[in-house]
Amino acid sequence: MITATLISALCIATPAQLNERLPKDAIPAYAVDALDYALLDVEDENRVKAGLPMRFAISTNVSITPASHGIWERLENGQYRWTYRVTCENSMSMNLGFGRYSMPISGTMVIMNRDINCHIRPFTSADNKDHGELWTPIIPSNNATIEIVVDAVDKRALLRGIEITSINAGYRGFKNGEDRGGSGSCNIDVVCSQGNNWWDEIPSVGVYTLNGYLTCTGALINNTAQDGTPYFLTANHCGVTSSSDSSIVVYWNHQNSYCRAPGSGDSGGNGNGSFSQFTSGSTMRATRSYTDFTLTELSSTPNSSYEVSYSGWSRASSASVGAGIHHPSTAEKRISFPDYISASGEYWNVNWSEGTTEPGSSGSPLYDGNHRIVGQLCCGSAACGNDSNDYYGRSMYNSWTGSSGSSLGSWLDPLGTGQTTLDTYNPGALPIGACCIGTSGSCIQIREANCLAGGGTWMGADSDCTLCEPEPTCESDINGDGYTNVSDLLGIVSEWGNNGSSPADVNGDGYVGVADILAVIEGWGPC
Template sequence: MKKTILALAILSSLGGISSYAQVNKGGLPLSMILNESTLRDQKVETILYQAPDLKTVLKNDIAAQTINPRLDRCGIAVSTNVSFPESGKFVFVNGAMVWRAQIEIANAPAIGLYYNAFKLPEGVKYFITNENKKQVLGAYTNENNPSDGLFATEMMEGNVANLEIDIPAGTNINDIQLHVDRVAYFYKGINFLSQYSDKSIDDGTAQKPTDDPWINGSAPCHINAICPAGASLPMSRKSVARIVVDAGGGFFGFCSATLINNTTEDCTPYMLTATHCDEDNSTENSHFSTWTFYFNFESPLCGGGGNIKETNTMSGADFVARADYDSSSITIIGDFMLLKLRSKVPDTYGAYLAGWNRSSILSTADSFIGFHHPNGDIKKLSVGKNISSTGEFNQNPVTTPNTHWSLNFFTGGVEGGSSGSALFDKNGLIVGDLTGSPPVNACPEDTRPDGKFSKNGILYSKLSRNWEYPEGNGITTKQLKPWLDPINTNSTTLQPKLFTAACPTAPTTGISNTPKSELSNAVSIYPNPVTSGVVRMQVNLVKQADLVVTIYDITGAAKATYNLNNASKGEFTFDLSGYANGTYLMKVNSGDASTLKKFVVLH
């Protein structure tokens, strides 16, 4: 049975200040770990919401793009009313309670959940899975509790979200607060989610799906960030993130941002982006509570394909400083916004705080490079020369000259979603952030009706000018200097720094061993019994690990061994078509921990 509710696009209503990050704890929900009939047989009522009129949405998006610059829209909000415990059902199993609910947004290719109440007591775990359960988000715990109650979880494949709260014995359920007041209907920048779709190819060799989820998100003239042109600046590449902007007015959009270092080198997680990425010109912390930042959102190979690296997300930021933005005007004098993530970036992300160069004179002979997320796609690069200091953005007549760096790219380009991304000098130091470019499509191979790949006349708001932004009249929240040089060193340049708990100078691999209990709770196999000749293993680890999977028969003889390097999340398949009927064991070893899973083959 499904309850049908008419969807409305709504205005975001945010308030308060919080201190949290969307860093999940890994593991799998009890419904995927325990082979209990009470869980298998439970019928959860689907709460169905009608989809927005996508044709109208896309038509409005194209109209909005004629006003330059504008946020690159990627989704629309559907008003919902899903709450704990009213919207789901309980099951009691092994002394614990399991609460489950299901949300469906009709025909949505991808969705994201937004909460105006979120609080979990200690010991409680919250998970979200897509319809086929190949994508698992969580566990979210009390460590994710925002002080203002506002929370957001990352994009999920498909139109269904299964919500599960696992509640240990002795928990007062009145201490749990969860209310999903909006679901984002995402229609752009979602190709990477195809790895979790039933359409992904299952080759039965314990490898990840061979569908390439990294294609068709942006113009084909873009160049993957990992390509040789960017190989000399790995620290700069690892500082850049994609933002999913909760734009208010019922919309969501894409921009790019860069972690940036400050002279105390104390690991403050400042993010530099463009002020036009927030059309509301807000200075309230609550306004940025549900912005989501995607790190390591990139292909591992220059040409795409290969094993898909995990993406790491964090949600919520506080306002620090910005240039004023007037969304009714096409003119931009200064285009910077500085935010601070609400938690330090985990060292497993391998991220860097980018260095900067605030010089007002740059060599025209030098090459400059940008890393960015065009159209919300995986990270791309652009390389150019002959930089000019005389750029300005849509001033007619020109009243404030020389506000932007201008250059042409000979490799790659930019488009919507690239906004806010940094331009790096030959030493990998930030010199500006992207405002925009002429609204043309310079990619002949791009057949998209809304394609706007640009490579000439690219304009970056100058870091040197925004340092003590003249139009800010000395106000600290309208300039960069008080935040990026808080100890008044008057340095012209600052080097990048690896982001770890202690910010050491040497990088780490980001790969770690998994304790036994965590490994056991993070691995599940199904179906059981195996009747189709294929057994599937679902994994949801907190950190990447090199897993060795060995299958034994009942006598203890090893039948097959598989090495899964840098495994983290997703589904792996194993071909058992040649196995005789009987009982088998699957041993999963992470290096210092292992877990055994028993299954039966029954052809």
Template sequence: MKNSKHAIRGLAWACGIAAAMAVAGCGGGSSSDDDNGGNPTTPTSPTAFVLDSIVLPGSKAKAEAQVQPLGVTLRSTRIVLPQLDTTKSEQAGLGKPAMQIGVPRAVAQTTSVAKTQAALQWQPLPDGRTAAAVHIASEGAYGLRMGVVVGGLPDAAQLRIYSDEHPDAVVQVSGASVNALLAQNHKAGESGQAADTWWTPDVGAGNATLEVVLPAGTAADAVRIAIPSVSHIYQNLSLPTEAELADVTKAQQAGACNLDANCTSNYQLERNAVARMTFVAADGISYLCTGTLVNNTKKDYTPYFLTANHCISTQTSASTLQTNWFYRSSSCNSGIPGTFASRNGGATLLYATASTDSSFLKLNDTPPAGVTLAGWDARNNAKEGASIYGLHHPSGDLLKYSVGSINGFTNCVSTGGTGVSCSPGDAQSNFYSVRWSQGVTEGGSSGSALFNDGRVIGTLYGGSSSCKAPNAADSYGRFDKVFNSNIWSWLAG
């Protein structure tokens, strides 16, 4: 049995090997404007099997909304959760899929709607609106996401999130956006408290303040929310604000044999298609993987996003997705991040399958200008010996690259927890076996794309490569297989 990349990297399949398609078996779904079924003009076969990359121009990207100050300092109920033993937390996550970065913590003071309403101290604003706030800190955390269970929230409400360390770096989300995310969960057939939970963005600190702002004339009792838990991020993801970038020294998280993507003149186009992604599972555990934007034959800049099924296989998790773009070093081996951008709006899960460990989504937020929508090649399988490379975020670190070749084909199955067993296959098998000549992969690399000549040909499932075993094999789900099974209808329909 080969280890995962979460013992070195997480490899549990969320739905089990027998589930061929998570849309039916794992609660995945599609929005109506992306559902090609029933349309008589829909092609019955792909219009293309190979496509090149394109770059998102500024004219197609949405301008960042400016968050205006409230004009007053709100009183807030302040809740502090005691120090957490992160060693036990990390050990508890070893049997989970993907790279675990956080654990849930109960919040007794806001566990119900009644308690949360009591904690929200409403006060008037100068413009006639009303607002209230609650602050939660978890001792020892590097990040924190509040799990807000929504029983009722006006569309016109504004939710503002920030930390004590960065009170001016406010993330603002409308009540309508929150309600739309939760509606997505229900449309996908998911139910229960997890489907009714909106997870606040991680603002890069172990504390967060949630402000709720209501339009003039809106009754406070229209807000029926509870915050029964938070996800305590114990992994230091080191996401400084733009103003701090020049002064922040970031300790390297990945093994020293990983190669800085800013130390090569290669991959200049495709590296901008790669995002570091974090998300929260239904049980409140937070994870980190890597994903890649992919182009479609209409070339309309639709933000289709490819990652691993063992990372995201349900709409509930997709709704929590945060992405970090251009997250790489400011210069070769500087260990300091350059200017990057984040998106917090989640995604629509279009298709997920355990057969190739692939997950295909559409981001709800437009990525920043300058990102690449990567090309792909679905013309059968790549040949043994073909040169390949990967771009990924091992251990959540700045963007790295690996170079190697196709070693053969494998048949892979989950052995439970983070274990996976791969046996030699043939050209019909669903996975490539890859060996690296430069660099490796680690936890956090899961879901990242395998490239050949600038085009995606696979997504990382797992394997045994590491700085201690650089020649060990990794396994990638074949893009041509998942393309032909379903996703061509979005990419080449």
């Protein structure tokens, strides 16, 4: 079952239409093969052993156009609507690749879930890119409905301009409800107090999908012009190439709304982060297997409302202890802290004192103590259950010079300054303020968009955490049902005379007696 909260985290309510939509069963559909979960588990174990990027979906190549598939309707206002469905009977999610996407000016496309009650934001001609493709975010359903509305004059252009070439059925991660999946319990949510000093860098890190079925982590990275060019650093082994770069979809601010205590069952379970903020498409600029880096330029600058940042970098040959920020197993953003970082050839050798990494963390940035990127995650066997090391490519030091297609210098130092360090760039220098998390009084100082994306309550620019007061407790509510009433009196009677610690000892004097009955009467009613 998909709750209302989870739906809002993954997609938005579908608007009313001029004409009532066709019944779902009346819409033609393309069904891909059912997933063999047992086989996928075996294959994924082998992928981990081979050091391959994490896979979360199975891709099927197709050729579906508004001319060859689907159903057309003429609407009351004279526009035309094309509708089609794609399904996989036992998938957890769906996403689509449009190998040809050239939307006419009047066109609007939405992709909806099975019940047609939520959709990914409308795609329009503003999403037309030079590479001519569009890859969508996930939809949390095994049944996705594509709907395009266009003016009559643009119908012919739509027939030529749209082709679905890839249907991707998800089987883990990026999902809804109980099946969404988590990461190791030793991991630390970025909204925990340990991350408080890293909020300039945290918004730069994103989890992404590639080709509709692979996933890794990466980070926006600053350049010496400090002009907000959306360069995105990740790992070479994650598979971003000149032929797959257009398929990238990066999700921003995907983090839990509150700090789950590291080591707790809550921390190892499902989070509640949103997938609603995303950027689709890129052009690869440089890559090198030697230090396992890839730099790609996103096809558009992330929406300003996402309040992303661009991490700084250091080309130094040594690095002080900083942090790693990543998305383990596609889960909500986490932060890990090493007890040492040592240089070894083309890699940084890292051992963790707090947190760890997992499949899906590949490509994530390693920061030195000055909050500058020194490399990106390549490989390793670290996990919550061991003290093994991880290895990060020393791309800033070892892959700075050379041809533009295999080095970072010409992209990250376009002004030719020769500088060896650069600090993080925050466009607009947006103010920070108190972000109240939950009802316990927990608080961190961050920017508004980052607070709201995590489900917090922002108290305004320059506000402090004294504004985040915990909700008052109701000590007279002995049984915790939200009311002080007869059942609580009965609870006192059942514990009468108890000298030990007991919820029935309302006034905390170490004895259950008349004073506690009086306290319950005083607190009578709803808490």
